[in-house]
Amino acid sequence: MVNENNNNNGEGLSSKSKLEQKLFTGIHGTPELKKTEKKKHLGEFRERVxxxxxxxxVHExxxxxxxxxxxxxxxARHLIISRKVDLNYARDYINLARHEGLSFTTVDDPDFEGPVALIVVSDEAVNEDDIYVQSRSDKLKELGVSEKIINTSRGSLLCLDCYQELAEKAPDEVEYYNKLSFLDKLLGKKCKSCENN
Structure with a gap:
């Protein structure tokens, strides 16, 4: 999990004299609120994410x-994506954001750190408890989907048994797979999940 502590160079600045504040600001620049937190969330305050x-x-x-x-x-007001992301993978998110009237921005800063690549943010604090989305494979494991299906890439053909298992245990995932048809079998195509086993 991302550490959200605030280690800001400007802490305690208000307790200094006006001369000390001006000197500090002249040397270090204006202190930035929650700088460490913003580095981990593409330049945004965590409470707005x-x-x-x-x-x-994003690349799945x-x-x-x-x-x-x-x-x-x-x-929700903005979709923000790191410039390090191949936007072809984020195209569906971008199109949905535009359709819903959200602005879309790519950002890059050498100070950004951590794994966050895409965020949906507000202009005000929303204070969501858990902003990080559980990975697809972890979610499917929790739902009891077999490893062979989890390890099968989306868009693959699945036999009736594998397709039904997915439909029963993770119905939201079914739309990303195709059911192996009789014609597919005649053409020599096979279930990718069973082939992986």
Whole structure:
């Protein structure tokens, strides 16, 4: 989990004399509020973030429903993506944000640190308890989906048994897979999940 402590060079500045404050500001620049926190959230205050994805999550096939919900959140105003992200992977999020009237920005700063690659933010504090989206594989494991299906990439063909297992245990995931048809079998295609086993 991301550490959200505030280690700011400007702490205690108000207790200094006006001359000391001017000297400090002249040497170090104007102190920035919650600088460490903002480095980890693409330049935004943590309390304004509705949901966040890591680089690995953005580069997965398909979209995370939690981000779709966050984009539709009544206080959502901006979709912010790191410039290090290949925007082809984020295209669905960008299109949805535009459709919902959110602004879209890419950001880059050598001071940014951590795994956060995409955030949905508000102009005001929303103080969401958990802004980090659980990874697809962890979520599927918790739902009891077999490893062979978890390790099968989205967009793959699944046999009836694998498709039904996914539909029963993780119905939100079914839309990202195709059911192996009779014609597919005649053409020699096989279930990618069973092949991985």
């Amino acid at each position: 509705i949901k966040a994805l890591t680089f690995d999550q 096939e398909g979209t995370y429903p939690e981000i779709k919900e966050a984009i539709r959140h009544p206080k």
